[in-house]
Amino acid sequence: MALLPILCYPDPRLHTVAKPVQDVDARIKALVADMLETMYDANGIGLAATQVDVHERLVVIDISEQRNQPLVLINPEITWASPDRQVSDEGCLSVPGIYDGVERSAAIKVTALDGEGRSRKLEAQGILAVCIQHEMDHLLGKVFVEYLSPLKRNRIKTKMLKARRETERA
Numbered sequence: 211m212a213l214l215p216i217l218c219y220p221d222p223r224l225h226t227v228a229k230p231v232q233d234v235d236a237r238i239k240a241l242v243a244d245m246l247e248t249m250y251d252a253n254g255i256g257l258a259a260t261q262v263d264v265h266e267r268l269v270v271i272d273i274s275e276q277r278n279q280p281l282v283l284i285n286p287e288i289t290w291a292s293p294d295r296q297v298s299d300e301g302c303l304s305v306p307g308i309y310d311g312v313e314r315s316a317a318i319k320v321t322a323l324d325g326e327g328r329s330r331k332l333e334a335q336g337i338l339a340v341c342i343q344h345e346m347d348h349l350l351g352k353v354f355v356e357y358l359s360p361l362k363r364n365r366i367k368t369k370m371l372k373a374r375r376e377t378e379r380a
Contacts, residue, residue: 214262225351234327254303256341258348269345282325291315
């Protein structure tokens with residue numbers, strides 16, 4: 211297993227639309243393990259392959275307190291979304307230190323393959339529903355800050371670019 215570098219906003223690669231995973235083979239299983247290790251190391255609750263510059267439809271999530279209930283979603287599709295909406299504060303490993311309210315469906319139903327390539331159906335609400343929608347946005351090339359006003363988005367972009375320049379100088 212290995213820690214993977216996480217792309218930071220406004221990296222243009224974050225806007226790449228992911229392609230479906232063709233086979234859940236040894237390469238994908240290794241990627242899942244590396245993504246889980248990377249997510250846990252960064253204290254995240256979700257990570258999309260897009261964020262580690264792999265543009266395939268793969269997401270890992272773990273919202274458990276003990277960080278021991280990993281959820282792997284390969285080629286996820288939302289089959290139903292509640293018309294009820296909720297606003298939740300979201301953060302993102304690709305936009306470190308930034309949190310803001312985003313409105314999403316309160317509950318969803320998802321079909322996907324698990325880490326072994328088996329088909330599964332999942333119903334989610336609360337933080338899990340928010341996390342799945344957030345990570346699936348990454349697979350579509352969308353970062354949560356795009357839900358914010360242009361003013362907020364530009365401030366965040368400026369802050370991220372400044373942080374990158376400071377890191378490169380160090």
